[in-house]
Amino acid sequence: MSLLTSLFGSAKASYSPEARELVAHMRYELIPLKSLDQAIADLPHGAPVSVTCSPVKGIATTQQLCEQLVAKGHNAVPHFAARLVEGPEHAAKLAEWVRAQGIKEVFIIGGDAETPPHYQYALPFMRDFLDANPGIETLAFGAYPDGHATISNKDLHEAIHEKQKLIESKGIKPLASTQMCFDAAKIRSWLKEERAAGFTAPINLGLPGVVDRAKLMTMGMRLGIGQSMRYLSKNKSTITRMFAPGGYDPTKLLNDLARDAQSLRIQGIHSFTFNNVADTAKWAQAILDGDK
Numbered sequence: 001m002s003l004l005t006s007l008f009g010s011a012k013a014s015y016s017p018e019a020r021e022l023v024a025h026m027r028y029e030l031i032p033l034k035s036l037d038q039a040i041a042d043l044p045h046g047a048p049v050s051v052t053c054s055p056v057k058g059i060a061t062t063q064q065l066c067e068q069l070v071a072k073g074h075n076a077v078p079h080f081a082a083r084l085v086e087g088p089e090h091a092a093k094l095a096e097w098v099r100a101q102g103i104k105e106v107f108i109i110g111g112d113a114e115t116p117p118h119y120q121y122a123l124p125f126m127r128d129f130l131d132a133n134p135g136i137e138t139l140a141f142g143a144y145p146d147g148h149a150t151i152s153n154k155d156l157h158e159a160i161h162e163k164q165k166l167i168e169s170k171g172i173k174p175l176a177s178t179q180m181c182f183d184a185a186k187i188r189s190w191l192k193e194e195r196a197a198g199f200t201a202p203i204n205l206g207l208p209g210v211v212d213r214a215k216l217m218t219m220g221m222r223l224g225i226g227q228s229m230r231y232l233s234k235n236k237s238t239i240t241r242m243f244a245p246g247g248y249d250p251t252k253l254l255n256d257l258a259r260d261a262q263s264l265r266i267q268g269i270h271s272f273t274f275n276n277v278a279d280t281a282k283w284a285q286a287i288l289d290g291d292k
Contacts, residue, residue: 015287019258022205023287025268027077031275032057032065042277044285046073048105050270053079055113063097070101077140078103081111082125087118091125095132105138107177123162130170138173143203145190146181160194164201174201177270180208184256191264202267205257207250209273209280250283 015023027048030039043049049069053062059080066076078098085091098106108129110122119125122141130139141163144156151159160176167174176199181187191203250271257266273280 015255015290016258018261019254020287022254022258022261022266022269023284026271026284027204027268028209028277028280029270029272030065030277032061033275036065036275039273039275039277040069040072042281043074044281046075048075048077050077050107051079053081053084053109053111055081055084055111059084059094066103067101070103075105076101076103077105077107079107079109080125080129081109081113082119082122083111083113083116085117085119085125088128090118091128092132095129095134099133099135104136105140105175106134106136107140107142109142121159123159123166126163127166130166130172136172138175139167140175140177140204143176143178143194145178145187146183157194157197160201161197161199164199175204176201177204178206180206180272182253184253187257188260188264191266195264200265202265204268204270205254205266206270206272207253209250209271209276210283211274211276211279 027050028043029050029052030036031052031054051062051065051069053059062078062080066078069076080094085094106129108122108126110120126139126141141160143160144151147153148156164174178187187205254269257264260266271280271284
């Protein structure tokens with residue numbers, strides 16, 4: 001029995017060289033919660049690790065986990081939520097911290113804080129942060145093939161083009177990561193339209209890692225019921241698929257989009273691990289090893 005079969009209980013499809021290439025450029029997303037020692041230990045050596053930022057835990061918790069990861073030799077990518085940043089002075093302090101840590105990539109999002117102290121959206125914070133010279137090489141941001149609960153598609157479209165223009169004007173590489181979407185045709189159509197409109201930033205495909213229902217339930221409770229309910233309301237189809245018997249298997253979506261990866265400039269995977277790093281890392285390694 002192969003490792004992929006043991007993880008999902010049935011034989012899985014083979015993987016193309018293009019799919020393996022995407023997996024070879026996978027980053028693991030961690031949520032800063034207590035008892036992360038095992039999740040960190042399960043990370044592949046030197047793996048890129050994105051660290052989320054939420055109103056529940058705040059930016060300082062994200063920074064603390066990033067410092068821990070950097071000390072262990074990982075490429076930490078902190079997420080900064082604009083709606084948690086207190087203003088230009090705070091933005092400058094974050095840039096100073098990034099320089100001091102030697103961090104070369106940052107992920108900036110708008111965030112979900114209901115009463116932001118200063119920034120309403122990601123772009124103004126992004127501008128102040130870059131003006132403070134953080135010393136980064138890449139600035140990542142979110143993209144929404146399946147739309148957003150509170151932002152129009154027109155505004156989403158304009159935002160990613162404005163962010164790309166701003167980032168490139170500073171001599172930094174832009175990188176967009178898609179939020180979870182399970183419809184390969186929708187992702188492909190959205191990306192083709194954006195490419196035709198001049199959006200050239202490389203894409204990391206946002207995929208949930210290997211996760212089971214019990215893990216999702218536990219994670220939801222630890223994140224806080226308010227945040228969990230907002231996530232559920234915005235991502236009903238996501239939750240339905242991820243709560244299917246046996247948990248979620250990223251295989252089909254990966255294979256479907258990998259064949260267009262080169263033409264659409266999809267360069268890697270952003271894995272939403274929900275801190276279940278061990279099984280996601282096994283899944284990735286099995287693909288890289290050619291396990292069928």
